[in-house]
Amino acid sequence: MLLCTLFLLLLAGAFIMPVRGEFQKIHETPMLIWLKAQPLEITWWLWGALIVLALLTANTLFCSVESIIKKRNVTHWLLLISPQIIHIGFLFFLLAHLFSSLGGYRYYAGAREGTQLDIDNTTALQVQNIQISLTPDGYITDWAVDVAFVAGGKVLQQDRLLPNKPSIFGGAGIYAKDFRVYPEKAVLLEISREPGARWALIGGILFMAGTITLLVLKIKMEG
Amino acid sequence: MWLAFAVVPCYVFALWKRPLLYLGLLLQLTYLFIRGAALERLPLVGPHDTLTFMSAAIVALSMPFYNAQKRQAPLLSCVALLAAVFTIFALVSTQHNAPLPPVLKTIWFELHVVLAFLSYALFGIAAVLGFLSLKDKDPYFELLQYKAILVGYCLFSLSMIFGGVWAYLAWGTYWLWTPKELWTSLLWLFYSLYLHARLRPWWAGRPSAILGIAGFGVVLFTYLGVSLLMKSSHTF
Numbered sequence: 246m247l248l249c250t251l252f253l254l255l256l257a258g259a260f261i262m263p264v265r266g267e268f269q270k271i272h273e274t275p276m277l278i279w280l281k282a283q284p285l286e287i288t289w290w291l292w293g294a295l296i297v298l299a300l301l302t303a304n305t306l307f308c309s310v311e312s313i314i315k316k317r318n319v320t321h322w323l324l325l326i327s328p329q330i331i332h333i334g335f336l337f338f339l340l341a342h343l344f345s346s347l348g349g350y351r352y353y354a355g356a357r358e359g360t361q362l363d364i365d366n367t368t369a370l371q372v373q374n375i376q377i378s379l380t381p382d383g384y385i386t387d388w389a390v391d392v393a394f395v396a397g398g399k400v401l402q403q404d405r406l407l408p409n410k411p412s413i414f415g416g417a418g419i420y421a422k423d424f425r426v427y428p429e430k431a432v433l434l435e436i437s438r439e440p441g442a443r444w445a446l447i448g449g450i451l452f453m454a455g456t457i458t459l460l461v462l463k464i465k466m467e468g
Numbered sequence: 469m470w471l472a473f474a475v476v477p478c479y480v481f482a483l484w485k486r487p488l489l490y491l492g493l494l495l496q497l498t499y500l501f502i503r504g505a506a507l508e509r510l511p512l513v514g515p516h517d518t519l520t521f522m523s524a525a526i527v528a529l530s531m532p533f534y535n536a537q538k539r540q541a542p543l544l545s546c547v548a549l550l551a552a553v554f555t556i557f558a559l560v561s562t563q564h565n566a567p568l569p570p571v572l573k574t575i576w577f578e579l580h581v582v583l584a585f586l587s588y589a590l591f592g593i594a595a596v597l598g599f600l601s602l603k604d605k606d607p608y609f610e611l612l613q614y615k616a617i618l619v620g621y622c623l624f625s626l627s628m629i630f631g632g633v634w635a636y637l638a639w640g641t642y643w644l645w646t647p648k649e650l651w652t653s654l655l656w657l658f659y660s661l662y663l664h665a666r667l668r669p670w671w672a673g674r675p676s677a678i679l680g681i682a683g684f685g686v687v688l689f690t691y692l693g694v695s696l697l698m699k700s701s702h703t704f
Binding site for chain 2 (some may be wrong): 246249252253255256258262263268271272276278341342345351380384385387388408409410411418419420435437439441442444445446449450453456457460464
């Protein structure tokens with residue numbers, strides 16, 4: 246019932262989101278801050294989904310404990326706990342989204358070679374070198390950006406940004422989002438922090454461990 | 469390209485001659501291999517490539533299900549028809565031959581896309597099995613449908629996780645509120661609902677079969693509808 250309600254709420258949102266421009270800015274601030282600032286007529290489905298997810302969390306926890314207690318005498322303990330590991334993984338996903346929607350940030354800045362950007366009161370990010378490979382038609386085939394983190398005139402860390410390889414400094418990630426080649430090379434950088442990422446990964450590992458275990462057990466029982 | 473065109477009559481005439489289904493699959497896989505070699509990457513970008521891949525995956529992944537039952541002809545006919553339809557749509561779709569953007573040159577992208585389309589294929593096979601269980605009132609088809617969805621769900625969940633890892637490495641976040649991600653969540657929720665509902669005795673049989681068929685509708689909208697009808701940074 247809860248899953249069905251969640252599905253219907255998100256289905257409503259799937260048709261509201263594309264037609265309301267307010268959702269273009271949903272990633273600029275932590276989601277809960279954005280949500281509080283928007284009119285209820287466009288966000289009612291998301292508020293509803295949050296309430297249902299809270300109920301689903303409680304339901305999952307109680308049902309998992311009840312299931313373990315009721316079936317504690319089964320001989321195949323893996324069959325008993327693997328669904329619960331799946332559920333725990335799912336709860337970690339929810340926790341990850343909660344952390345991300347409460348905190349985190351994302352800033353953008355354009356930089357040329359030699360530009361220095363202040364990250365905080367003491368540390369700056371220096372863009373030392375921008376390399377871009379182009380086809381004759383102008384498609385970017387590869388790129389690299391050499392950066393250094395500087396504080397008090399000293400280089401704390403040097404790094405090279407590559408496709409799918411950001412630089413991590415002080416818990417924040419530095420990403421190259423876009424490039425300009427002419428009249429001079431420039432890069433659009435994103436500095437972001439995603440507090441839920443670690444919990445989402447843990448949730449993913451647990452979820453798949455439980456799912457694959459259950460699948461293998463079911464196949465073995467059949468065969 | 470003639471290889472791709474040759475696949476269609478193979479799948480269509482497989483309705484009468486089963487070996488043509490295997491010939492069609494061989495031709496389609498050969499086409500994908502040649503295309504991949506020419507592009508120097510996995511041919512999985514854009515509607516032409518993904519529809520071709522999905523068509524081949526439907527045929528290939530349906531084979532264990534033929535072998536699991538005595539009356540193979542109905543399943544084979546439906547699978548051949550579904551594969552033919554997807555192949556025809558692939559042939560009328562534009563090929564994307566431009567070099568891959570640097571952000572797509574990663575094993576995470578390849579795993580994410582391959583697993584997604586393998587799972588879509590399994591959901592398609594499940595829909596066919598659900599249809600046959602309703603048509604022939606055969607509960608064994610519904611059991612096979614459940615198995616197809618279970619494996620498809622595993623692959624789809626893994627695809628979503630790999631997609632999240634890739635997104636974090638590429639763009640700094642494992643999740644974005646775009647139409648594609650939202651519909652992907654809807655698809656995942658739908659099949660979660662199916663798997664939980666089927667544990668209840670009153671949902672097994674006909675209601676499950678109908679749910680499994682409806683699920684493929686959600687698959688098609690997530691895969692094609694969002695990309696064609698909505699603005700999203702995450703197309704195909």
